Amino acid sequence: MVQENLFYTKDHEWARIEGGLATIGITDYAQHSLGEITFVESPSLKKQLNTHDTLAVIESSKAASDVYSPLAGEVSEINESLSSEPELINKDCYGQGWICKLKISKPDTTHLMNAKQYEEYLKSL
Amino acid sequence: MNDVKKTVLFEKHAALAQKSQIVPFAGWMMPLWYKTISEEHKAVRTTAGLFDCSHMAFLKIAGKGATDFLNNLLTNDVSTLKPGKARYGYLLDHSANIIDDVIVYCIAGDNFMMVANASNEQKVKDWIAKNKTGLVEIADLKDAALLDARVDLALQGPASAQCLKNIFAVDVSVLKPLSFVYAKNNSLDVIISATGYTGAKISFEIFVHPSKAALLWDTILEVGKNLGIIPCGLGSRDSLRIEAGLPLYGHELDGDFNVSPFQAGYGWAVKLQKQNFIGKDAIAKKINPDTEVARLKFDGGKGIRPIRQFDGILNTEGICIGHVLSCAAAGDKQIVLALIKKEFNTPGKSVGVYYTARNAGHIQQGRKEKVNLGDKLTADIKGLAVERFEKF
Numbered sequence A: 001m002v003q004e005n006l007f008y009t010k011d012h013e014w015a016r017i018e019g020g021l022a023t024i025g026i027t028d029y030a031q032h033s034l035g036e037i038t039f040v041e042s043p044s045l046k047k048q049l050n051t052h053d054t055l056a057v058i059e060s061s062k063a064a065s066d067v068y069s070p071l072a073g074e075v076s077e078i079n080e081s082l083s084s085e086p087e088l089i090n091k092d093c094y095g096q097g098w099i100c101k102l103k104i105s106k107p108d109t110t111h112l113m114n115a116k117q118y119e120e121y122l123k124s125l
Numbered sequence B: 001m002n003d004v005k006k007t008v009l010f011e012k013h014a015a016l017a018q019k020s021q022i023v024p025f026a027g028w029m030m031p032l033w034y035k036t037i038s039e040e041h042k043a044v045r046t047t048a049g050l051f052d053c054s055h056m057a058f059l060k061i062a063g064k065g066a067t068d069f070l071n072n073l074l075t076n077d078v079s080t081l082k083p084g085k086a087r088y089g090y091l092l093d094h095s096a097n098i099i100d101d102v103i104v105y106c107i108a109g110d111n112f113m114m115v116a117n118a119s120n121e122q123k124v125k126d127w128i129a130k131n132k133t134g135l136v137e138i139a140d141l142k143d144a145a146l147l148d149a150r151v152d153l154a155l156q157g158p159a160s161a162q163c164l165k166n167i168f169a170v171d172v173s174v175l176k177p178l179s180f181v182y183a184k185n186n187s188l189d190v191i192i193s194a195t196g197y198t199g200a201k202i203s204f205e206i207f208v209h210p211s212k213a214a215l216l217w218d219t220i221l222e223v224g225k226n227l228g229i230i231p232c233g234l235g236s237r238d239s240l241r242i243e244a245g246l247p248l249y250g251h252e253l254d255g256d257f258n259v260s261p262f263q264a265g266y267g268w269a270v271k272l273q274k275q276n277f278i279g280k281d282a283i284a285k286k287i288n289p290d291t292e293v294a295r296l297k298f299d300g301g302k303g304i305r306p307i308r309q310f311d312g313i314l315n316t317e318g319i320c321i322g323h324v325l326s327c328a329a330a331g332d333k334q335i336v337l338a339l340i341k342k343e344f345n346t347p348g349k350s351v352g353v354y355y356t357a358r359n360a361g362h363i364q365q366g367r368k369e370k371v372n373l374g375d376k377l378t379a380d381i382k383g384l385a386v387e388r389f390e391k392f
Helices: A028-034 A115-124 B010-016 B037-046 B066-073 B118-131 B160-168 B210-227 B234-244 B280-284 B360-364
Strands: A013-018 A021-026 A037-041 A054-060 A064-068 A073-078 A100-104 B022-025 B028-031 B048-052 B057-062 B086-092 B098-108 B111-116 B137-140 B151-156 B180-184 B189-193 B203-208 B229-232 B291-299 B312-314 B320-330 B333-341 B350-354 B381-386
Touching: A054 B360, B010 B028, B010 B210, B037 B048, B037 B229, B037 B234, B037 B320, B048 B210, B057 B066, B057 B118, B066 B111, B066 B118, B098 B118, B111 B118, B118 B137, B151 B160, B151 B210, B160 B180, B160 B189, B160 B203, B160 B210, B203 B210, B210 B229, B234 B320, B234 B333, B291 B320, B312 B333, B320 B350
Parallel strands: B048 B229
Antiparallel strands: A013 A021, A021 A100, A037 A054, A054 A064, A073 A100, B022 B028, B048 B151, B057 B111, B057 B137, B086 B098, B098 B111, B151 B203, B180 B189, B189 B203, B291 B333, B291 B381, B312 B320, B312 B350, B320 B333, B350 B381
16 A cells, blocks of 8 residues: 655655655555564654664564664654554554654655655565 | 475465565465464464464385384484374484474384474485485475375364364364374365474364365365464464473574573483483583573563563673573563573563664664673563463
8 A cells, every 4th residue: 555645765664745844654565564563662852864864663573673764854753652552553654653753954855756656666576 | 585485375375465474484485474463373372273384394204214213313212102192302413403303203103204394304304314224214295296295284272173073073182292193084184183383282283185285274264264263374373382482493492592402491302311312422411501491471562662582681680691582472461482590590580681782773872782691781671480381
């Protein structure tokens, strides 16, 4: 399941860009691969991130998986619900399972895929 | 990837599991889970679960010299094994390194079936070929061209006996552990053995000709539907065996810490009073280890970071007394199998876990990637030592 109007990475993160803010999460493909998510290590507020810096760690009984930042910016909000309900990522990865918001420093998205490109990419895996 | 093999049930897995959940394991494409690990785990504890074990190694060892040959190869005593009975033991090299842990089934006087781990299949075959004498015949029972070919499906959990009764009209609930019987109906001819790897008191493995494995799979799921029987993948196989305290080769046997059968709690399967077996002198020196495998229980579930292999086990003073070998979620608990100093392995004793670094960021923050016995650390989560094994 891929959603329109989002940007995607090869590591299966998504970004929803609205104004100068980007909401970040992991894709349906990623949450399926991880299985039942039991723990999320969220970034700290105001943390400065470069593109591809580690933004969060998501853990299931199967694996601990780093989440990389699709964009550069400053962490402006984190999804507090994930500390007690990490399974929101399994249930609703593009909605209630968002991880954090970034105040983006560069609006450049040329390194990211759109929904159609990501779908093609998934087929190639 | 090209040499990753498909089991005779691959099409079944492809139909039932997501593509991304079917992964290479010990050279075979195997399902990690069909729905979720926790549902499949729960099914085995409450109803029953069906596992594809057809990737394992099934070897026929027969002929006049078979009993003597096996008795020299295995740590356990095969000379007293009667038809219809099976025995667990180890293949050791001359330095007492474990080649594999296996179960040997006595089919008839001079005819045995050895079931070994898929990951060790080649190693076991090579070792057998190297030590074989003239009076022994070896065959790979996965070879469907053989009339007596066999692969294995495991049906584990309380509802399994009823399911098998419905299919084969036999009462296997009376079978003693490590015993087996023949059963058949119009289309299937099987061996049902009271063995398994989940800790379920009522649990069976069903050995079937590879050409009939898919039919057996479908039949069990069809008949088992009303009994709540579901297919289970490797994920729950691992969480169930950890919860029960059963060792896995490479973790609680051999592996990074070179764990011996004595440390694993299986000294009974090493018969030092037997006249001879390969590795006997070397393993006799390992009889009194100062560390052993312990089963530990911690809180788990939502919002708690999962414990992982190589994390440190701490005593109440924060001193590292051992390492995690395996860990699994079981309900809202985490069950850990760890190699720890013997004096701390008492049920009820408090222990802690130090989480080793999960990524580069953790290392930058000063978290250790690796811990050593005697290190002074702070526990990230606290729990208790529990009984070494648990039956369900």
